[in-house]
Amino acid sequence: MTITDDTRDGDADHRADTGHGAGQAPLFGTGSRFQEFLNDPRWALAVIRATVLEAAHPQVGAALLENSTFVAHPWRRLRNTLRSLQRMCGDDDEARHREAARLNRLHARLSGTDPQGRPYDARDPAVRAWVVATLFESTVTMCRLSGQPLEQEVMERLYTEFRAYLALMEDDAGQLPDTLPEFWTYYDRIVTHELENTEAMRIILYRLFDHLPAPPVLGGLPTLWAAGRAVTGPLIGAITVASLPEPFRRRAGLPETPGAQTLMQGAYLAVGLARFLPDGWIRADAVADLLALSPDSDDPRARTIAALHHRMKRAGALIRLITPFPPVPEPTTPNTTRRSAEEFFREVLDQTGDGYLDWPDLAAMARELSTRLDLDAPEETRLYHAHADWWRELQQALDTDGDGRVSAHEYASAVPSLAGPALIRVAEVLFDVADTDGDQRIDADEYRALFQTGFHRDTHRTDGAYTRSAFINDFLSFMSGRLRSTPYDPVIAQA
Numbered sequence: 114m115t116i117t118d119d120t121r122d123g124d125a126d127h128r129a130d131t132g133h134g135a136g137q138a139p140l141f142g143t144g145s146r147f148q149e150f151l152n153d154p155r156w157a158l159a160v161i162r163a164t165v166l167e168a169a170h171p172q173v174g175a176a177l178l179e180n181s182t183f184v185a186h187p188w189r190r191l192r193n194t195l196r197s198l199q200r201m202c203g204d205d206d207e208a209r210h211r212e213a214a215r216l217n218r219l220h221a222r223l224s225g226t227d228p229q230g231r232p233y234d235a236r237d238p239a240v241r242a243w244v245v246a247t248l249f250e251s252t253v254t255m256c257r258l259s260g261q262p263l264e265q266e267v268m269e270r271l272y273t274e275f276r277a278y279l280a281l282m283e284d285d286a287g288q289l290p291d292t293l294p295e296f297w298t299y300y301d302r303i304v305t306h307e308l309e310n311t312e313a314m315r316i317i318l319y320r321l322f323d324h325l326p327a328p329p330v331l332g333g334l335p336t337l338w339a340a341g342r343a344v345t346g347p348l349i350g351a352i353t354v355a356s357l358p359e360p361f362r363r364r365a366g367l368p369e370t371p372g373a374q375t376l377m378q379g380a381y382l383a384v385g386l387a388r389f390l391p392d393g394w395i396r397a398d399a400v401a402d403l404l405a406l407s408p409d410s411d412d413p414r415a416r417t418i419a420a421l422h423h424r425m426k427r428a429g430a431l432i433r434l435i436t437p438f439p440p441v442p443e444p445t446t447p448n449t450t451r452r453s454a455e456e457f458f459r460e461v462l463d464q465t466g467d468g469y470l471d472w473p474d475l476a477a478m479a480r481e482l483s484t485r486l487d488l489d490a491p492e493e494t495r496l497y498h499a500h501a502d503w504w505r506e507l508q509q510a511l512d513t514d515g516d517g518r519v520s521a522h523e524y525a526s527a528v529p530s531l532a533g534p535a536l537i538r539v540a541e542v543l544f545d546v547a548d549t550d551g552d553q554r555i556d557a558d559e560y561r562a563l564f565q566t567g568f569h570r571d572t573h574r575t576d577g578a579y580t581r582s583a584f585i586n587d588f589l590s591f592m593s594g595r596l597r598s599t600p601y602d603p604v605i606a607q608a
Contacts, residue, residue, distance in 0.1 A: 185466030
């Protein structure tokens, strides 16, 4: 049975929501094939491969290059993607439809032209179908490369689930073929005739992993992270290239390292062994939460992390003595509250990591805040409009050469006060969405909802609440005074 059978009769909506047909496993949630793979450690390699194939599509590559934060904030992007997949494929139908609506709103804001003048639009049904196709095909390839190819019946069921995933956003899965044999013909055609050696794909393969910043849990350990990254970065790139379809590798001129095929199969087999670890150790959400955990957070696990950091710093000192790695500057300590103008530009304003400040950077900031707060459409739109007003205010004040963007030099030379009326409106929108009971104060629970990571209560507030004026002043201090902030950094500044 295909998803087409489920969605073209009078009871289609109900069955698409619940995922149950007569004698069938659910399309979403517990018991679905997709949810099983979501917590499979091999899927980490499969998602990297799928992302490369997505980025090789000209439209997807252009959208990623101009709008995505995957270069400057890769760990944040990973957590957001995982959170979205969990909402879409979980047991809660309401959360699933809410997430689908949020993704539709997000994609509606991503359009433009690539460097060759070709238009791109994230709402293009063919483009969205290709993104889902890469996830499905990479999951199938993952199983084959790890020595456990899927049986035909399981593969067909998995394909049905992925088509249901697409139909949930499109109201129609028609851009993906109805049957599995037709899918492979479609897939081969896209790979052979439409994929390109895009800049976004090259960044993922040859720059992202070689320059990947440490996740928050490993912050403060630059030597150990640099040593591990120097080895694993090229390996991940070589493994991913070797796993790509051979016709595309040849056409794109991607070099294959000698022995890469053996290395790739060994990597998939080795990672697959992690499936035999206790379930709690390999849950995707648990791993993502651990990576995002900062040693100075108020999470009870942070004490253990801090103790491990102390020992790992000793190991880092030993590595510096016995290896030729160049010295890595120690990161700014948490007690240092101020940033330089250059640091503030790089860590906070330049969300896309291209060295310039323009609308996609502030749109990414609005998108991140909207995602964290799970805003409804009216609140999300209000937040985007406030950021758009702020961008116009910044552009007018800082774009001295009139090229439509602000360079790091233009920003650092002006060293402006950014606390204009538009930025105040951004703060007011955030306060309003956080103040869920409308009492003009943010209590501890509302504050935690606003800052889901790295939460710290300000102990000097004896009233136990955050007034509108105090909230706005703190936000403006962070955004215009270039102050480091325990609550704001994990949301806006950290990778």
